[in-house]
Amino acid sequence: MELSFFITNYPYIFSMLLFSLGWLIIFTQANLIKKVIGINIMESGIFLFFLAVGDIAGGNPPIYIEGVDQVYVNPLPSALILTGIVVSFSITALALSIIIKIYQSYKTIYMPELLRIME
Amino acid sequence: MMVVEFLPFALVVFTLVGAFIMPFFARWFTRGCIPLTLGVLGLDIFMAVTLLMGVMNRGPVAYYIGGWAAPWGIEVRGDGIAAIMVLLISFIMFCTMVYGASSIEKELPAGRGGWYCSLLLLISAGMMGLVVSGDLFNMYVMIEVVSLSSVALVLAKGGREVLPAALKYLLLATIGSGFILFGIGFTYILTGHLNIGFAAAELMASGGDYPYLSWVSLTFLVIGLGVKAGLFPLHFWLPDAHSTAASTSSAVLSGLVVKVYAVVVMRLFFQLYSSELLLATxxxxxxxxxxxxxxxxxxxxxxxxxxxxxxxxxxxxxxxxxxxxxxxxxxxxxxxxxxxxxxxxxxxxxxxxxxxxxxxxxxxxxxxxxxxxxxxxxxxxxxxxxxxxxxxxxxxxxxxxxxxxxxxxxxxxxxxxxxxxxxxxxxxxxxxxxxxxxxxxxxxxxxxxxxxxxxxxxxxxxxxxxxxxxxxxxxxxxxxxxxxxxxxxxxxx
Structure with missing residues (x-):
């Protein structure tokens, strides 16, 4: 592996890092809100990955102009990620509303304390 | 005949429409909710039987949404496994709903019956969409529909016992879908297609040139679907979620939801990846x-x-x-x-x-x-x-x-x-x-x-x-x- 490998592929490496960081946060953090933040970091990693897949160096936005010959970036991954963002938004909303309910009925959002109360 | 090709798509859309008009009934005409759900599911069974008979006589059918042909449009497949699963889903859902007609009001907090019916129709539409889908991204969207509504099915019972189980389920399901989406992204890099048939042809032609990339995409998809299906080392969310839910929810979650992910694994293994590529890994x-x-x-x-x-x-x-x-x-x-x-x-x-x-x-x-x-x-x-x-x-x-x-x-x-x-x-x-x-x-x-x-x-x-x-x-x-x-x-x- 040379340095150039890392330089040319940096968006992919970065997105993998974000993704791994995200689910590491979900598994290791005791605070439920931080777990939700972890979900969002993980999803951002995926979005970055898809945008990097569709990008072409020097490409223009994919808007067709009559008679102009130009290089476009691939619009499909961006369109997919639009759906992905909506999904991630609804997951976050559902998770936060469950956490509000948990706080109302257990009076805590810390996982160890929650487990202790549930015993 | 044109009708059989149209049926897999019609089933999903029909059930989805039922799910979307249900909240109006739940708000203003609560008594109508259960008959409407039973009617929608009964018609689903009828359509599923027609589809199964048609498919068995004529072979697999495909329908392209909006008339756009395969690489661009979204393909809906009506093959054998899809027809069997659609019939199974509508039958089990119908029986659960007949049971639920007398149990929902007792098990759930007052006033949630109609919304619960809407949720059951939504999850049936999601599962049907998942088994008939011939497009990877469409699969991802349907997986999200199924997993979000199954978390809601766990939550519907109310009370404080279900909350931690549902949150655990939601977090792990989200990690699972993250892995699945990443896997789909790798497949897209490798093949340039999201349609399963075209991606498979491309993998057959060039998959051997990029072995690591195809292994990585396979690994991500298997981990993601394994979490969702509750395959052994990744199963730890399953007992909590399935045991705390209401009995009708448990029947649906345990009887159907974990199975449709196994069907997706079958589709990916035998229709997307070639067997040489799989056996090499x-x-x-x-x-x-x-x-x-x-x-x-x-x-x-x-x-x-x-x-x-x-x-x-x-x-x-x-x-x-x-x-x-x-x-x-x-x-x-x-x-x-x-x-x-x-x-x-x-x-x-x-x-x-x-x-x-x-x-x-x-x-x-x-x-x-x-x-x-x-x-x-x-x-x-x-x-x-x-x-x-x-x-x-x-x-x-x-x-x-x-x-x-x-x-x-x-x-x-x-x-x-x-x-x-x-x-x-x-x-x-x-x-x-x-x-x-x-x-x-x-x-x-x-x-x-x-x-x-x-x-x-x-x-x-x-x-x-x-x-x-x-x-x-x-x-x-x-x-x-x-x-x-x-x-x-x-x-x-």
């Missing part, structure tokens, strides 16, 4: 080990449970192992066994959860010890429970026996001689945790029992319909096996 060995571990560990965990619904949930962990075992032996017969087990287990597990729901509602406790003697109080319900348990153990003349037999033969044929003794051992383990429950149900001892009496007619009728399905599958397996054989051979390609 040793994924079949890995899945074999995982599924054997699932069968043994699920049964052993079930042995030590004191809570009836947790016992049933751990039994699901073991049964998912059977389905993945069928996939991992890599033969048509194994695939046939896996599909047969999906159908058989969906019937028996929803039956067991619904029967357990009735018993628990009467006894007022989920602990097995508190159910002592309730077989005398509700002989029919307890009899149905025993029938399901015997089928789980694999007694002949019941569907569970046929699927175990098929899997054992498939394992023997493909040189995995361990599968046959494994089936015997797992049957004994199943007997070891189901038979004590039946004993507790029927041998009351000195205990004072409430008056004898079954639950409402709807609950009894739903259990009877499911039991009839199980008996038909077991006594005359050829009736269903012809379809399943054909579906397996089409999937194999």
């Amino acid at each position: 040793d994924i079949d060995r890995i899945l074999l080990v995982m599924s054997i571990a699932a069968i043994l560990a699920g049964s052993l965990f079930a042995l030590i449970q004191k809570d009836l619904k947790r016992l049933l949930a751990y039994s699901t962990v073991a049964q998912i192992g059977y389905i993945f075992l069928g996939i991992s032996v890599f033969s048509i017969l194994g695939l046939e066994g896996a599909i047969f087990h999906i159908v058989a287990h969906a019937l028996m597990k929803s039956m067991l959860f619904l029967a357990a729901g009735s018993l628990i509602a009467r006894a007022g406790s989920r602990q097995i010890e508190d159910l002592r003697g309730f077989g005398r109080v509700m002989p029919f319900t307890a009899g149905i429970f025993s029938l399901g348990a015997f089928s789980m153990i694999g007694l002949p003349l019941l569907a569970g026996f046929i699927s175990k037999y098929l899997l054992a033969i498939a394992g023997w044929d493909s040189g995995n001689y361990l599968v046959l003794p494994l089936m015997v051992i797992s049957g004994l383990l199943n007997a070891a945790y189901y038979l004590p429950v039946i004993r507790v149900l029927f041998w009351a001892g000195e205990k004072e029992l409430p008056l004898r009496g079954e639950m409402e007619f709807g609950r009894v009728f739903a259990l009877g319909a499911l039991a009839l399905g199980l008996l038909v599958m077991g006594v005359i397996p050829e009736a269903g096996r012809n379809f399943i054989q054909l579906a397996a051979s089409w999937l194999w390609g």
Whole structure:
């Protein structure tokens, strides 16, 4: 592996890092809100990955102009990620509303304390 | 005929429309909710039967949404497995809803009945969309529809006990979908297509040039779907979520939701990746080990449970192992066994959860010890429970026996001689945790029992319909096996 490998592929490496960081946060953090933040970091990693897949160096936005010959970036991954963002938004909303309910009925959002109360 | 091609798409859209108009009924005309749900699901069964007959006579069909042809448009597939799964989903959903007509109002907080009906239709539409989808991204969207609505199904019961279980389920389901989306992204880099047929052709042509990339995409997809399906080391969300939910929710989650992900795994393995590519990665060995571990560990965990619904949930962990075992032996017969087990287990597990729901509602406790003697109080319900348990153990003349037999033969044929003794051992383990429950149900001892009496007619009728399905599958397996054989051979390609 040379340095150039890392330089040319940096968006992919970065997105993998974000993704791994995200689910590491979900598994290791005791605070439920931080777990939700972890979900969002993980999803951002995926979005970055898809945008990097569709990008072409020097490409223009994919808007067709009559008679102009130009290089476009691939619009499909961006369109997919639009759906992905909506999904991630609804997951976050559902998770936060469950956490509000948990706080109302257990009076805590810390996982160890929650487990202790549930015993 | 044009109609059959249109049916898979029509089924999904029709159910989805039903789910979307349900909130209006829930708000202003609550009494209409349950009849409307039953009507939508009944029509679904009718359409699914038409689809199954049409597909079996004419071969697989495909429909392109909006008339845009394959690489650009979204393909909806009506092949054998899709037709079988759609019929199974609408049948189980219908029976659950007939049962739910009398149980929903009692188990859920007041005023949630209509919204719950909407949720059940939404999850049916999602599962149907998932099994008929021929497009990777469409699959991802349907997976999200199914997993979000299944979390909501767990939550619907209310009370503080379900909240941590639902959050755990949501977090792990999200990690699973993250892995799946990443896997789809890698497949897209590799092939430039999202349509399964075109991506498969591209993988066939150039997959060998980028072995690492295709392995990575396969790994991500298998981990993601494994989390969602509750395959053994990734199963830890399953017992909590499935045991705390309301009995109708548990029946749907345990009987259907974990199965549709196994169907997606089948589609990806046999329609997207070529078998050389798969065998080069040793994924079949890995899945074999995982599924054997699932069968043994699920049964052993079930042995030590004191809570009836947790016992049933751990039994699901073991049964998912059977389905993945069928996939991992890599033969048509194994695939046939896996599909047969999906159908058989969906019937028996929803039956067991619904029967357990009735018993628990009467006894007022989920602990097995508190159910002592309730077989005398509700002989029919307890009899149905025993029938399901015997089928789980694999007694002949019941569907569970046929699927175990098929899997054992498939394992023997493909040189995995361990599968046959494994089936015997797992049957004994199943007997070891189901038979004590039946004993507790029927041998009351000195205990004072409430008056004898079954639950409402709807609950009894739903259990009877499911039991009839199980008996038909077991006594005359050829009736269903012809379809399943054909579906397996089409999937194999």
